[in-house]
Amino acid sequence: MRKFVLLLLLVISPLNAEIYNIDQLDLKGQAGKVVYLDFWASWCKPCRESFPWMNGLLTRYPADKFTVITINLDAETEEMHRFLEKIGADFDIYHDPSGAIAEQFELEGMPTSYLIDANGKVVRKHIGFYTSKVGEYEREIEELL
Amino acid sequence: MTIRYQWLLLASVLALGGCSSLGVQPWERNILARDDMLMDADALDLAFDEHIYFSKEASSGGQGFAGGGCGCN
Amino acid sequence: MQLKGKKITGLLSVATCSLLCTPVQADEGEWDIDAAVLYYAEDDGRVEAIEPVISAKKDLGDEESVSMKLVIDSLTGSSPNGAVPSTQVQTFIKPSGDSTYQVAPNETPLDPSFKDTRVAYSMNWEKPYDRNNRRNYGFNISKEYDFTSISANALWQHDANKKNTTYSYGFNLEFDEIEPVGDVPDPLTSMYDQMKGDSSDTRNVIDLLFGVTQVIDRTSLFQVNLTLSESDGYMTDPYKIVSVVDDVSGEPVDQLYENRPDSRSRQGLYGKYRKTLANDDIFTASYRYMTDDWGVDSNTFDFTYRFKFSNGYYLQPRLRLYDQTAADFYAYFLLDGDPVPNEVSADYRLGEMDTTTVGIKFGREVDRQHSWSVRLEQYEQTGESSPSEAVGQLRNQDLYPDVTATIVQFSYAFIF
Numbered sequence: 001m002r003k004f005v006l007l008l009l010l011v012i013s014p015l016n017a018e019i020y021n022i023d024q025l026d027l028k029g030q031a032g033k034v035v036y037l038d039f040w041a042s043w044c045k046p047c048r049e050s051f052p053w054m055n056g057l058l059t060r061y062p063a064d065k066f067t068v069i070t071i072n073l074d075a076e077t078e079e080m081h082r083f084l085e086k087i088g089a090d091f092d093i094y095h096d097p098s099g100a101i102a103e104q105f106e107l108e109g110m111p112t113s114y115l116i117d118a119n120g121k122v123v124r125k126h127i128g129f130y131t132s133k134v135g136e137y138e139r140e141i142e143e144l145l
Numbered sequence: 146m147t148i149r150y151q152w153l154l155l156a157s158v159l160a161l162g163g164c165s166s167l168g169v170q171p172w173e174r175n176i177l178a179r180d181d182m183l184m185d186a187d188a189l190d191l192a193f194d195e196h197i198y199f200s201k202e203a204s205s206g207g208q209g210f211a212g213g214g215c216g217c218n
Numbered sequence: 219m220q221l222k223g224k225k226i227t228g229l230l231s232v233a234t235c236s237l238l239c240t241p242v243q244a245d246e247g248e249w250d251i252d253a254a255v256l257y258y259a260e261d262d263g264r265v266e267a268i269e270p271v272i273s274a275k276k277d278l279g280d281e282e283s284v285s286m287k288l289v290i291d292s293l294t295g296s297s298p299n300g301a302v303p304s305t306q307v308q309t310f311i312k313p314s315g316d317s318t319y320q321v322a323p324n325e326t327p328l329d330p331s332f333k334d335t336r337v338a339y340s341m342n343w344e345k346p347y348d349r350n351n352r353r354n355y356g357f358n359i360s361k362e363y364d365f366t367s368i369s370a371n372a373l374w375q376h377d378a379n380k381k382n383t384t385y386s387y388g389f390n391l392e393f394d395e396i397e398p399v400g401d402v403p404d405p406l407t408s409m410y411d412q413m414k415g416d417s418s419d420t421r422n423v424i425d426l427l428f429g430v431t432q433v434i435d436r437t438s439l440f441q442v443n444l445t446l447s448e449s450d451g452y453m454t455d456p457y458k459i460v461s462v463v464d465d466v467s468g469e470p471v472d473q474l475y476e477n478r479p480d481s482r483s484r485q486g487l488y489g490k491y492r493k494t495l496a497n498d499d500i501f502t503a504s505y506r507y508m509t510d511d512w513g514v515d516s517n518t519f520d521f522t523y524r525f526k527f528s529n530g531y532y533l534q535p536r537l538r539l540y541d542q543t544a545a546d547f548y549a550y551f552l553l554d555g556d557p558v559p560n561e562v563s564a565d566y567r568l569g570e571m572d573t574t575t576v577g578i579k580f581g582r583e584v585d586r587q588h589s590w591s592v593r594l595e596q597y598e599q600t601g602e603s604s605p606s607e608a609v610g611q612l613r614n615q616d617l618y619p620d621v622t623a624t625i626v627q628f629s630y631a632f633i634f
Contacts, residue, residue, distance in 0.1 A: 043178040044217045045243055049279075073172035102172045108380055109349070110171045110217045128218035128349055130280045131246060168382025168433045176437050176494050180243070180583065181524065181532075184431055184441055184490065189271065189629055190579075190593065193256045196269075196291075197625065201599060203542050203568050204508040204516040206425070207445040207486030213431055216381035218281055218349065 017089060019080075022071065022096035028120060030067060034144045035116040038070040039102060042083035044110045050129040055090045057141070065118075065145055071096050073110075113137075117144050171216060178215030244633045246279035254629035261622045264328065265295040281352070282345045291336040291362075296328035300458040300564035302551050303327065303615045304470055313399040313457050315412050326619050329457065331399075336362035350377040354388075367394045373427075386429040386443075393422050398456035405477035406558055409459050421451025438493035445486040453478045460564040465553045468610025472554070476563040478547065484510035500524040513546035514568065530583040536595070538575035544568060550605055550617050566618060571601040577625070587633045595625040 027035065036057060040047035054068050068091035074080040075097050084093075096102060105112070108127055115124035124140050126133075169177070180186060191208065199205040244250040256269040269292070275285035299310065301321075308321045312331050321327040338360035346352045354373040360366070369392035376385045396402070401414035429443040454477055462472040490504035506518040517540070524534040545568040547561035574597075581591025601618035608617060 039172070041172060041175065043175045043215055045215065045245070046218045049246060075173075075175055079175070099170060099172045102170070107171055110174070110215065112171075130218065132280050167435070168379055169436050171380055173436050174433075177433060177439065179494070181500055181526075182439075182492060182494060184439070184492065189252055189254050189273070190627070192271075193254070193269070193627060197258060197597070198540070201567060201597075201621070201623075202516070202540060202571070202573065203512075203514045203545065204486075204506070204518065204540075206447065207427075207443060207488045207506055207508060208490075208504070213384075213433060213439045213492075216377070218346075 017092045019072075019084075019093045019095055022094045022101055025069070025071070025094045025101070027069075027116070030069070030116075031120050032118050033064070034061075034066045034118055034141060035114075036066070036068045036141065037114040037116060038068065039073060039105070039107055039110070039112045040070055041073045041110060042079040043074075046129040047111045048083075048087060049131060050111060051087045051089060053131075053134055055088070057138075058090050061141065061145060066141065067091070069094065071101055073097070073099055073102055075099075115140055115144070174215050177213050178217075182213065184213050244275065244277040246277050248277055248633050250275040250277070250285075250631070250633055252629070252631045254627060257626040259624050260295070262619075263296060264621070265293060265297055265332070265623075267291060267293045280346070283343075285342045287338075287340045287342075289336075289338040289360075291334075291338070293334045293336075294332065296330040296332050298566055298619075299327050299329040300460055300476060300566075301327040301473055302461040302463060302468075302470060302564075302612060302617060305611050306469065308470065310459075310473065311409055311412065315400040315414070324615065326616070334362055334364075336360060336365075347374075350381070351375065364397050364399055365394065366397075367392060369393070369423075371425075382433040384431040386427065386431070388425075388427040388429075390425040390427075391422070392425075393420065394451075395420050396452055396456065402452070402456055403475040405454060406474050406562070409473040409475060419452035421449060421453060423447060423449045437495075438491070440489065440491045443486070443488040445484075445488070447482075447484040447486075449482040449484075451480060453480060453482060455563070455565055458563060458565045460549060460562050461551045462554050462558075463551045463612065464610065465555060466610055468608065468612035470551075474552070474558065474562075476565065477561050478563055479512065479561050482510055482512055484508060498526045500526070512568075513544070514542055516540065516542035530585070530589075532579075532581055532583075534579040534581075536575070536577040536579065538573075538577075540571075540573040540575075542571055544570040550607065551612065553609070566601065569601050569618060571599055571618075573597065573599040575625075581629075588631070590630045591628075593625070593627040593629075597621075597623040597625060 038054065057068055070091055071094045072080050073096055077095070077097065080095065111129050113126045114122050117123050123144065176182060195205065252273045254271050258267040260266070269289065271287065271289045273285060273287035275283055277283050301310065303324050303326055305323050307323055308327060309318050310321065310327060311318050319330055338358065340356060340358040342354065342356040344352060344354040352375040356371045358369045369390060371388065371390040373386060373388035377383065378385065395418055397418040401417050402419050404413040404415055407413040426446045427443060429441060431439065431441040433439045458476045459473040460476050461470040462474060463470050486506060486508040488504065488506040490502065492500065492502045494500050502522045504520045509515045519539040522534050522536045524532050526532045545563065547559060547563055548568045549562050549564055551564065552558060552562065575595055577593060577595030579591055579593040581589065583589040599621040603616045603618045604613065605617060
């Protein structure tokens, strides 16, 4: 019954993008595009505040040159779905409940975002999301485009 | 009096040192981030209590700092 | 001054996270409102109080916030004046000096002129310095007809070890003015002589706090705090007296205004542990040791266990155990003919006591926007009713009556 409800939630949730398993993440396949890679979790308050801005990025910058990819670190899948129900996401989400990828990246804080240029090189790292720094974040993206 | 101060000192030293081996990764704080797991959860209760006990007893204060939580930003 | 005392001052307010710290956390631009009312009633016609509180915290974005709190405290009832019971009717002079009250034989003398309203307001501002450092500044003011208190506090918090460890450094400065009804009595003079001095007196308090909060694992954390407090100035209770009794009959022959030292130096060590269990229930245990140069040593144990149910409901029993030693200058009474000590008080709050609080809290975290709770507690305080030093009729009196009080609290929090 729970699985059915979850499935239903997936279908009717305000998501314009997919939720994938972390194994399906292929950053190399994004070569040629600037990637904004964000690590988040449902229990992270600044993450809640960053979502509307990240959705906005997708409308502002051309889809063939820029994309937003996020990695969700919720240990409880249900909590991730409940969060996405309330706060929609237009970007792809890769679920990493064990935190293996986060460990590979040696994440120091939540949320963390990486700006990757079109050649696949990590150009910037930001720990934390601050609405006062949004202008700075956008300038960094525009520099790469 | 001497014994009490030694104990205080010891406790402070313990508190200061050797804490780096404990802890979790930044993405493992889902339970710690819960409202009722915050060290200052139910702050209004704590404030009421402090007022009552300050008025009825001879000791007051010394309790409750913030800390823990989601550790975000 | 029962149940008056100082409002939740400085560092305590800061310590409880910018005064408010409602469970639900507001997003940027939102207000976190917390409203509650406390009802406190002691048995035997003693103190009764009702205390509504409202606090509001605004999230200014990027971890910055400002909060305000208003407390109104309304007290009625009567409170022991420090004198011993007698086999005869006793007459005492009210603090105002213009009338008297009588106490029946074999009853603990209670001063019935006890109606007071206190208003307290506090503000707090928290702003990060950088990712791992936060500053918190607060200000408090409290006013009742015979007591005014203002204080300012500052707190610095530093995170280390990927925020698994938080160090807190704080200080608080408080200034109090006491304007007793009927003026400040000359210490250790007879109440019946009504020798009064100035209309007011003052004191100040400096507190220092050092704390460490440490995450242990995914489900638990602990905290250790060290506090140092220095008070200087008028520490006496202007309304409290000490009985001088006949060394044979034990009957009171005089009542002297009490006198406390003009300074107090206190140290405290506090530890708290909180854990989420496998079934999601939460266990919390804390211990506080306090000691000072008045000779009061105390231990406080506090335990809660939160049973969590579906849909955000919870039930939380609570047990608090407290004990303290008497102040060096505490005395049940003085013997007629003995030299009067420089400092003496018969205020039961400075005596040796054990207290127990048993309570239960029931509430619901409805969603991120709303939560409510009801708390019901019973407080009991006991001490030595028949001290060995009792003489004459005092041997048949209860010189430290038990105090029993009921506490009821309703709380509601919401975000808008």
